[in-house]
Every structure is written in structure tokens, then in C-alpha cells.
Amino acid sequence: MKLYRIKNRQSFGFSAENPTGQKNGGTKGKDCEKLRPCIQIAPGETVTLCDTDGPGMITHIWFTGYVGHSFVMRIYWENEEFPSVEAPISAFFGCAYDENFKDRDGNYIVLNSAKILTAPGRGFNSYWEMPFAKHCRITMENRSKKEETLYYMISGWYGEIPQDAGYFHAAYRQEHPVTKGRAYTIIDGIEGRGCFAGVTLATGMNGNNTCWVEGEAKMYIDDDQYPSMNYTGTEDYFCGSYGFGNDIILNRYQTFSGMYTGLFAIMGDNREFYNGQQRFLLYRFHEKDPVYFSKNFKMTIDNLGWTGPRYDDYTSVAYWYLEKPSKLAKELPSDEEMVMK
Numbered sequence: 001m002k003l004y005r006i007k008n009r010q011s012f013g014f015s016a017e018n019p020t021g022q023k024n025g026g027t028k029g030k031d032c033e034k035l036r037p038c039i040q041i042a043p044g045e046t047v048t049l050c051d052t053d054g055p056g057m058i059t060h061i062w063f064t065g066y067v068g069h070s071f072v073m074r075i076y077w078e079n080e081e082f083p084s085v086e087a088p089i090s091a092f093f094g095c096a097y098d099e100n101f102k103d104r105d106g107n108y109i110v111l112n113s114a115k116i117l118t119a120p121g122r123g124f125n126s127y128w129e130m131p132f133a134k135h136c137r138i139t140m141e142n143r144s145k146k147e148e149t150l151y152y153m154i155s156g157w158y159g160e161i162p163q164d165a166g167y168f169h170a171a172y173r174q175e176h177p178v179t180k181g182r183a184y185t186i187i188d189g190i191e192g193r194g195c196f197a198g199v200t201l202a203t204g205m206n207g208n209n210t211c212w213v214e215g216e217a218k219m220y221i222d223d224d225q226y227p228s229m230n231y232t233g234t235e236d237y238f239c240g241s242y243g244f245g246n247d248i249i250l251n252r253y254q255t256f257s258g259m260y261t262g263l264f265a266i267m268g269d270n271r272e273f274y275n276g277q278q279r280f281l282l283y284r285f286h287e288k289d290p291v292y293f294s295k296n297f298k299m300t301i302d303n304l305g306w307t308g309p310r311y312d313d314y315t316s317v318a319y320w321y322l323e324k325p326s327k328l329a330k331e332l333p334s335d336e337e338m339v340m341k
Contacts, residue, residue: 009159014050014138015152021052038065038151041142049152050138056158058130058168061138063089065151067122068098069338070144075130076137077167077325084325087172087317088338089140093124094264096174096202096315097279103255103265104278114259115198115285115319128197128319130156131165143335166194166321171328173318174338177206177311183218183300187318189329190297194322198260198285199299201238204313205268205278212310213243215302222295229291234301238263238282253280260285285319 014021016036029035041047050058063071068090075085090098094111095118103109108120117125130136142148171187178184186199196219205212217237219229231237235244239261245254257264261284268278291297299318303310332338 007157007159009157011155011157012052012056013153013155014052015154016150019049021050021154038149040147041071041140041150042147043142043145046139046141048137048139050136050154052136054132054134054136054158055161056132056136056156057161058132058136058138058154058156059127060153060155061124061126062153063093063124063150064122066148067093067095067124068144068148069096070142070335071148071150072141072143072332074139074141075168075170076139077132077135079135079137080325080327082325082327084167084322084328085170086328086332087170088332089124091172091200091202091315091317092170093118093126094200094202094281094283094317095122095124096200097204097267097281100267100279103267109265109281110257111262111264111281111283112257113262113283113285114287116200116283128168130168131161132167133161133165164323166323167325168319169322169326169328170317170319171330172316172332173330174313174315174333176204176313176315176337178303178314180303180311181309183215183302184314184316186217186299186301186316187320188298190293190320190322190326191295192322192324192326193294194292194297194320196286196291196293196297196299197319197321198283198287199319200281200283200317201301202313202315203280203282205280206310206312209278210305210307210310211243211247212303212305212312214306215304217301218299219291220298220300221291221293222297224298235263237301238284253278260287 069088074083213234218227
């Protein structure tokens with residue numbers, strides 16, 4: 001979008017200070033006076049953060065406060081009873097290892113892309129565009145056993161949306177550990193016409209790290225028996241090469257964070273060649289190379305090293321657009337099953 005092009009739109013923002021998102025609906029406090037900067041969510045409670053009629057577009061979501069896996073975000077489109085987005089916020093924003101704030105160098109974990117930004121201190125930002133024709137509802141559930149704090153801002157605009165606008169979807173998956181010898185499923189059960197938009201992936205090494213990035217990413221489009229999109233390795237799918245530098249010259253993984261892809265964080269001692277028990281956080285967003293499908297879509301990725309199949313811990317969130325809101329294929333694991341240290 002060109003900012004100099006003036007559109008017939010009205011901006012909105014839902015926050016703790018303006019929970020209804022109404023025009024003129026923010027704080028009645030005086031200058032330099034905070035009345036309600038955050039909310040408390042009780043154990044087992046689900047709160048509605050945004051409830052509004054369209055047409056319009058969600059353009060930015062910001063969260064901080066408690067940022068662990070026990071907070072589950074859900075987004076419902078067009079008054080449907082089922083969510084089209086369901087994921088713990090830590091994994092949605094690429095930080096599935098939510099108990100690990102520091103990377104291997106002792107710095108805050110930072111993801112700096114065009115679609116998701118995780119800023120120092122765990123400021124979670126989403127720039128995914130999320131159009132809706134009639135209605136949007138966004139909720140947050142606290143699945144922990146104690147009260148937690150949430151700071152939030154959900155902003156966008158009301159106005160005409162394109163007739164061919166699709167609905168944003170996102171779904172969480174995990175295997176702790178991956179079944180040895182069987183591909184990890186990033187996403188399946190997607191039915192309809194749409195576009196695969198990307199994935200965030202967290203991997204935890206179990207045992208010696210014998211080049212875990214040998215696994216191929218495979219995309220099955222419209223009843224494929226064999227993948228139409230077949231990448232040659234895990235680091236290749238995430239647009240790197242040679243073990244992100246670990247295979248040649250440096251013998252040490254090097255992080256990077258670009259507009260659409262990155263290996264943005266490593267946790268654990270990485271100074272020794274192929275040292276085990278490391279944690280890696282990656283993302284790939286198909287902004288410039290979208291993957292279109294007409295009937296259905298599935299994506300898998302192998303957990304494979306030089307010595308053969310592995311049994312590492314994999315956690316992911318897939319993102320896609322569909323021509324109409326769709327129910328997600330699988331339910332979330334329990335809060336206890338999501339613990340990743």
C-alpha cells in the first residue's frame with residue numbers, strides 16, 4: 001500500500017484502555033494518567049479482545065505481559081462458531097520455547113520479519129493482513145493454573161475489501177518427539193481454494209546433532225500422491241545452505257533474520273561442532289512466492305540427519321488464506337503437553 005493514497009477508511013484500535021474499540025472510546029484519564037493499561041485473565045478464563053462488524057481489515061496485533069504457551073489466541077470470522085486461527089501466542093509469534101528468553105549469546109530473542117516481529121523483552125507483533133466481510137472476534141484463553149497479565153493492541157480499519165479477499169488461518173502442531181522414520185506434518189486437512197502463506201518452526205535436538213537439517217520439506221497440492229513442491233533440505237527450505245554455516249568454514253550455526261525467512265535464534269551451547277541439546281527457531285513466509293491450491297493442501301518436513309532419521313522435538317504454526325472461513329483439522333494438545341524447556 002502507498003501511504004500517500006488516501007482511502008475511504010476508518011481506523012480502529014482495541015486495547016485495555018478502549019476494550020470496545022469505539023471511536024472516542026479510549027481512556028477518560030488525565031494527561032500522564034494510566035487507568036487500565038492491561039487486563040488480568042483468571043485461570044480457565046477466556047476473554048474477548050476484539051468483537052466488531054465489517055467490512056474491514058485487521059492490520060496489526062501487539063501483545064506483551066505473559067507470553068507463554070498457556071495463552072491461546074483464537075480468531076473467528078463471519079460469526080462462525082469455530083475458530084480459523086488457534087495457537088498459543090508464543091508459537092504463533094515464532095517463540096515456542098517460551099521459557100527461554102535468552103539466545104546462546106545471552107541476548108533477547110529477536111525475530112525481525114515483514115509479517116511477525118518479536119522485539120526485545122518479548123513484544124509480540126503481527127503484521128498479517130486479515131480481511132473480514134461481516135464480523136471478526138478475537139479471544140484469549142488462559143489455560144494455566146494462575147492469573148496472568150495481558151497488554152494488547154489490535155488495530156485495523158473499516159472499509160471496502162476486495163471481492164477476492166481470502167480469510168486468514170493459522171494452526172498449531174507439535175510432535176515431542178517426532179516419530180523416527182516418519183515425516184513431521186506441518187499442516188494437513190486444509191480443504192478449499194486458497195494460498196499457503198508460511199510457517200514458524202521450533203526444533204529441539206535430542207541426542208547428538210548430526211546435521212538435523214537434512215530433512216526435505218514437501219508440499220502436496222490438490223490430491224497429489226507425490227509432492228509438487230519438493231525442497232532439498234530443511235535449511236534449503238528456510239533459504240539457507242550447508243547447515244546455516246555449520247557444515248563449512250565456520251563449523252558453527254549462524255543466525256539471520258530477513259523480511260521473509262530466517263533462523264533467528266539458537267539456544268544452547270553451540271561452540272562445539274555438532275553439539276547436542278540445542279534449540280532452533282525458524283520461519284518462512286511466502287509473501288513473494290505464495291503456494292496456491294484449488295482443492296486441498298498438505299505440507300510435511302522430514303526429521304533427518306546424516307546418520308538417518310532422527311527423533312527431535314518439533315513444534316510449528318502454519319499460516320494460510322482460504323476463500324471462506326474453515327474449521328481447523330485438529331484440536332490443540334493440552335497445556336501440560338505443550339511444555340517445552
